[in-house]
Every structure is written in structure tokens, then in C-alpha cells.
Amino acid sequence: MCGARDIRLFLPYLLRMIRARPYDRDVALDAALSLFWRKGYHATSLKDLEGALQMKPGSIYAAFDSKHALYLSVLERYFLRSRGELKALRERPGPILQGLADHLRAVARREADDPARSACMLVRTMLDATAGEAELGARARGYLDAIRAEIEAAFRKAQENGELTKAQDPARLAQRYQSNMTALRIEAHRGLDDAALIALAEEMAQEVEALRPN
Amino acid sequence: MCGARDIRLFLPYLLRMIRARPYDRDVALDAALSLFWRKGYHATSLKDLEGALQMKPGSIYAAFDSKHALYLSVLERYFLRSRGELKALRERPGPILQGLADHLRAVARREADDPARSACMLVRTMLDATAGEAELGARARGYLDAIRAEIEAAFRKAQENGELTKAQDPARLAQRYQSNMTALRIEAHRGLDDAALIALAEEMAQEVEALRPN
DNA sequence: TTGGCTGTTGAGCGATCACTCAAATCGGAT
DNA sequence: ATCCGATTTGAGTGATCGCTCAACAGCCAA
Numbered sequence: 001m002c003g004a005r006d007i008r009l010f011l012p013y014l015l016r017m018i019r020a021r022p023y024d025r026d027v028a029l030d031a032a033l034s035l036f037w038r039k040g041y042h043a044t045s046l047k048d049l050e051g052a053l054q055m056k057p058g059s060i061y062a063a064f065d066s067k068h069a070l071y072l073s074v075l076e077r078y079f080l081r082s083r084g085e086l087k088a089l090r091e092r093p094g095p096i097l098q099g100l101a102d103h104l105r106a107v108a109r110r111e112a113d114d115p116a117r118s119a120c121m122l123v124r125t126m127l128d129a130t131a132g133e134a135e136l137g138a139r140a141r142g143y144l145d146a147i148r149a150e151i152e153a154a155f156r157k158a159q160e161n162g163e164l165t166k167a168q169d170p171a172r173l174a175q176r177y178q179s180n181m182t183a184l185r186i187e188a189h190r191g192l193d194d195a196a197l198i199a200l201a202e203e204m205a206q207e208v209e210a211l212r213p214n
Numbered sequence: 215m216c217g218a219r220d221i222r223l224f225l226p227y228l229l230r231m232i233r234a235r236p237y238d239r240d241v242a243l244d245a246a247l248s249l250f251w252r253k254g255y256h257a258t259s260l261k262d263l264e265g266a267l268q269m270k271p272g273s274i275y276a277a278f279d280s281k282h283a284l285y286l287s288v289l290e291r292y293f294l295r296s297r298g299e300l301k302a303l304r305e306r307p308g309p310i311l312q313g314l315a316d317h318l319r320a321v322a323r324r325e326a327d328d329p330a331r332s333a334c335m336l337v338r339t340m341l342d343a344t345a346g347e348a349e350l351g352a353r354a355r356g357y358l359d360a361i362r363a364e365i366e367a368a369f370r371k372a373q374e375n376g377e378l379t380k381a382q383d384p385a386r387l388a389q390r391y392q393s394n395m396t397a398l399r400i401e402a403h404r405g406l407d408d409a410a411l412i413a414l415a416e417e418m419a420q421e422v423e424a425l426r427p428n
Numbered sequence: 429t430t431g432g433c434t435g436t437t438g439a440g441c442g443a444t445c446a447c448t449c450a451a452a453t454c455g456g457a458t
Numbered sequence: 459a460t461c462c463g464a465t466t467t468g469a470g471t472g473a474t475c476g477c478t479c480a481a482c483a484g485c486c487a488a
Contacts, residue, residue, distance in 0.1 A: 042256035
């Protein structure tokens with residue numbers, strides 16, 4: 001009996017929780033992600049963010065605390081998506097090595113189609129972070145490590161499935177795979193023509209496929 | 215007879231030309247190179263430069279015109295040194311492939327020893343350059359292209375020397391070599407431990423050596 | 429010495445930076 | 459209709475940005 005009253009009591013707060021905000025946090029974060037990814041941390045000003053997020057400075061600070069904190073949120077968002085892609089790849093049925101190889105091909109194709117090609121945001125953040133924003137660099141490194149761990153897990157699973165010999169070292173293969181991916185995306189950023197970009201990815205992909213013992 | 219007078223006439227100007235400047239241009243440029251390389255274009259302020267160059271703003275502008283122009287000078291300096299290393303490599307006696315492979319090993323060792331590891335300045339500049347400084351990006355790309363051309367010339371010479379089969383494509387080999395070098399130096403910047411860094415370079419180097427037909 | 433030219437100085441310019449806060453605005457409960 | 463509290467607003471904060479320039483210092487010829 002007092003249950004009903006309790007619900008009535010908390011209803012306003014529940015409603016408030018789902019009350020439509022004047023801005024959509026996800027949309028705003030995506031806009032910030034796109035902007036920061038394209039321009040980098042230092043070159044992006046609050047004015048730029050105001051335009052991209054369609055929010056006034058006060059609202060931005062109420063919602064995200066600071067430019068620094070917003071960048072961290074955005075970076076985490078980027079990381080979660082990147083790792084998500086890899087997790088999906090590992091949990092997919094079929095040979096793991098094939099999935100890893102195809103991922104390289106897919107990234108190259110995606111970049112080739114994208115008119116605004118841009119290298120990995122984690123790498124860019126790491127390269128950009130100076131002593132003044134040491135935390136940004138540390139975060140980016142941490143995320144890159146987590147992604148490498150994800151790749152290593154994939155190679156390890158491939159090894160369990162007999163797609164690799166016991167002598168091959170998943171940690172080292174993951175290291176090389178990530179280096180290749182980084183290089184591939186930097187070449188995309190550089191503006192390498194589509195054919196060469198896809199050929200480069202193909203070369204890397206075949207090296208992954210060639211790991212399989214026959 | 216009028217020759218002597220001419221010399222006497224121009225002597226002041228000749229002396230002025232070699233007159234010791236209050237600052238040493240080469241030293242100043244090296245200091246700027248080090249600073250810009252470490253902090254990047256956007257994160258480096260005039261105050262930082264004043265400190266590093268030991269020059270007041272007026273002198274900096276008298277000598278280098280602007281922060282932008284100074285960065286361009288410094289970038290060219292960096293490029294010339296990088297290309298110089300490769301040119302030396304190509305003109306050295308002995309097998310070219312061996313030289314290219316050893317260069318990868320040497321870079322890894324150099325980075326491992328360097329406490330302030332830093333990725334290639336041209337790559338960093340390219341990744342950092344926004345629409346506002348499109349020229350910086352274009353310059354960096356141009357320099358990277360020139361370096362790739364240098365690598366390609368090395369592979370081509372190796373091919374002429376019979377170190378490569380006729381079927382192998384120097385352009386593509388150069389592309390991959392440069393990608394590997396980029397990735398290697400980014401891993402160095404990332405803070406990859408010395409052993410792993412050197413192992414990564416070794417793997418890349420052996421792939422170059424394996425190109426040789428036997 | 430003196431005059432003249434070169435190169436240095438550093439206070440200070442307007443613009444822009446990240447950021448704040450008092451006032452206006454809005455949705456929902458009464 | 460009226461009020462309340464949450465949210466948005468945007469002019470404005472001090473700090474710092476890249477950069478300028480009138481005044482000054484040092485050197486050499488005369």
C-alpha cells in the first residue's frame with residue numbers, strides 16, 4: 001500500500017530522469033568527436049565547439065566540465081567503438097585469422113571511401129599530447145594497450161583453434177598487427193591514392209593469412 | 215691599381231658579412247627544431263621559443279619573420295637531415311638491401327637510447343596540420359614524398375645490382391618500407407620497451423633482407 | 429670623438445584563449 | 459494561473475596568444 005505512494009513520490013524524479021534535454025548528449029558527443037578528431041586538441045577552440053555542438057559556453061561547461069574533460073569523454077567513446085569492432089571480430093564464427101585479415105582490408109576500403117580521411121585518434125592524441133596535457137597522452141597509451149590486448153586475445157584464440165603453430169607468439173603478432181594498422185591509417189591520412197592504399201592493406205592482410213600452417 | 219681600392223671599398227661589407235652575430239642562427243634553429251619537434255606547432259608558444267632561442271620577440275621576428283615561417287625553416291632542416299641519411303645510405307659501398315635493413319635497426323637502437331623518444335616530425339606535422347595551416351600539411355606531405363622517392367631510388371639501385379628480381383616493384387617496396395619506419399618510430403614514441411622495439415625493427419629488417427633472391 | 433647603420437630590446441598592441449555567472453527561460457506540479 | 463527548480467544564455471572575466479615598433483646599443487668609417 002505504501003508501495004503506490006512511493007512510486008507517486010519518486011515519479012517526478014523518474015520523469016525528470018527521462019525528460020528530453022534541450023540537447024542530445026550522444027549527438028553532442030559525436031559532434032565533438034568528429035571535430036576533435038579532425039582538428040586535434042590544441043587546434044580546437046571553444047568557439048569551434050560552440051558551433052559544432054550548437055551549445056553556448058555555459059551549457060558546454062555544465063554538461064562536460066571543461067574542454068579537457070570533454071576531450072577525455074570523446075576519447076573514451078572513440079576507444080570503446082574501436083575495441084568494440086575488434087571484440088565483434090573475435091566473437092564472430094569462422095577462422096580468426098581470416099577475420100583479422102579482412103579487418104585490414106575493410107579499414108582500407110572504409111578510408112578510401114571517406115573523403116575526410118583521418119588517422120587513428122588515439123595515435124594522434126598520443127603524438128599531440130605535451131607535458132602540459134600528460135594525462136591525455138597517458139590515456140591514449142592506455143587505450144592503445146587495451147586494443148593491443150584485444151588483438152592479442154584474438155591471435156591467442158586463433159592459436160587455440162590451430163590456426164597458428166605453438167611456436168608463434170601472439171603478443172608479437174599483435175604488436176606487428178597494430179603497427180601495420182597504424183601505418184595503414186597514417187597512409188590514408190597522408191592521401192595515398194585509393195588503389196595503393198588498398199594494395200598496402202592487401203599485402204598486410206596476406207601476411208596475416210600466411211601465418212596459418214598448411 | 216684600382217683593384218686594391220675596390221677591396222678596401224668592399225672590406226667593410228665583407229667584414230659585416232662574417233661579423234659574429236649576437237645569436238648563432240644554426241644554434242637557434244636547432245633549438246627551435248628540438249622544441250617544435252617535442253611540443254608540436256600549436257602547443258609551442260612564442261614565450262616557449264623566447265626561452266629556447268634566448269631571443270626576444272623582436273629579434274625572433276627580425277630573424278625568422280613569423281612563428282609559421284620559423285616552423286617551415288625548421289621542418290626543411292629536419293627534412294634535409296632525414297633525406298641526407300638516406301642519400302648517404304644509397305651511396306655507401308656494399309649491398310643496398312643490407313643498408314636499408316641496417317638503417318631500420320639503427321633507428322630502433324637510436325630511439326631506444328634516446329630518453330625523449332619522438333616520432334618522425336614530418337608525420338607529426340602532417341597529422342597536426344589543420345585547415346588553418348594547410349601549408350604545413352602540404353609541406354610535410356611533400357617532404358615525405360621526397361623521402362619515399364629516395365627510398366625508391368635505393369630499391370631501384372638494388373634491383374640494378376641484382377639484389378632484387380625484375381618482378382619486384384621498387385615503388386611498392388619503398389611504400390612499405392616507409393610505412394614500417396613510420397610505425398616503428400610511433401612505437402618508439404609510444405614508449406614500447408627497448409627489447410620489443412628492437413625486435414620489431416629486426417623483424418622488419420629481416421623482411422627487407424629476405425627480398426634478395428638466392 | 430662623431431655620425432650612421434645594423435641588430436636588439438621589451439613594453440604593449442588587438443585578438444583570441446578557456447572559462448564564469450547573474451539573469452532569462454523553460455517544463456511540470458500545484 | 460502561478461510558482462519552483464533545473465537548464466540555457468551570452469556578455470564578460472583575466473590570461474595568454476602572435477606580433478609590432480619606438481627607443482636603445484654596439485660597431486665601424488671618417
